[in-house]
Amino acid sequence: MxxxxxxxxxxxxxxxxxxxxxxxxxxxxxxxxPVQTEQEYLDEHNALVDISDIPPGGMKKMNWLMAWNVVRIITVVRRTEQEISDLHFLQPLLLDPFSQDSKQPSYAQNIHRSLRKDIFVAINSCTHLGCGLTFKPDYAYERYGPDYWRGGFDCPCHGSYFDLAGRVYKGMPAKENLSIPPYHFVAENLIRIGVHPPATQASTEPKA
Ligand code: FES
Known part of the structure; x- marks a missing residue:
């Protein structure tokens, strides 16, 4: 060779x-x-929601990965000034107006059930048997007039009604207000779902 x-x-x-x-x-x-923990996985996949395209009175839905293989639909509503003030008017009609028996982070346990009065964030599942809800922002909804209805959510399964803070009306099959996920504002029009706010953001927001 x-x-x-x-x-x-x-x-x-x-x-x-x-x-x-x-x-x-x-x-x-x-x-x-290192194997990724569930929390690391969720942090990586937590939903950032751009809400700049939601007009006053409008709503947007998106998926949120709540846990391994558990997806929830989140609804975000931009309430008008009138809708915010109606939240007080409706209190006598509601089962749990102050959300004492409902599920929400402490920073959402107020009349608005939110960090900011104008922006409402909730899990879009009826608290009776979990059906997806229909957004009904109009005042004159079906047979009810404005003395009863000022916009909110209607469950198509058994007819539970919730107001625009996700608070259930009295006499409905559902007995709890809509659940509120952890979330915070990354910017004026950007929300991160699944992560609680820094202490300063939670403590500076309006209480009822
Ligand atoms: S699932 Fe909504 S009222 Fe029954």
Whole structure:
């Protein structure tokens, strides 16, 4: 075998050894990476919601990954000044107007059930048996006039009504207000769902 041929065979053998080592080593190194915890996974996938396109009186829905393989639909409403003031007017008609027996973070346990009076965030599932809700912002909804209805959510399954703070009316199959997820404002028109606000944001927001 001449020198050139010997050199070629040697270089080929070295290259194959290196490639073979990489095939074995790379998956091994990958397996050494720390396994992602559920919280890290959720932090990575937490929904950032741009609400700049929601007009006053309007609503937007999006999916939220609440836990491993658990997706919830979130509804965000931008309430008008009139709708905010109606929240007080409706109190006598509601089962739990101050949300004492309902599920929400402490910063949403106020009449508006929200961090900001104008922006309402809730899980769009009826608290009776979990049906998705229909947004009904109009005053003159069905047979009820403005003395009873000032906009809110209607459950198509068994007819529970909720106001624009997700508070259930008296006499409905549902007995709890809509659940409020953890969330905070990253910017004026940007919300992160799934993460509680920094203490300063939670404490500076209006109480009822
Ligand atoms: S699931 Fe909504 S009223 Fe029954």
């Amino acid at each position: 001449d020198d050139a041929k010997r050199k070629f065979l040697k270089q080929t053998a070295i290259a194959m050894t290196v490639a073979g080592g990489a095939v074995v080593t790379i998956p091994f190194i990958s397996s050494m990476r």
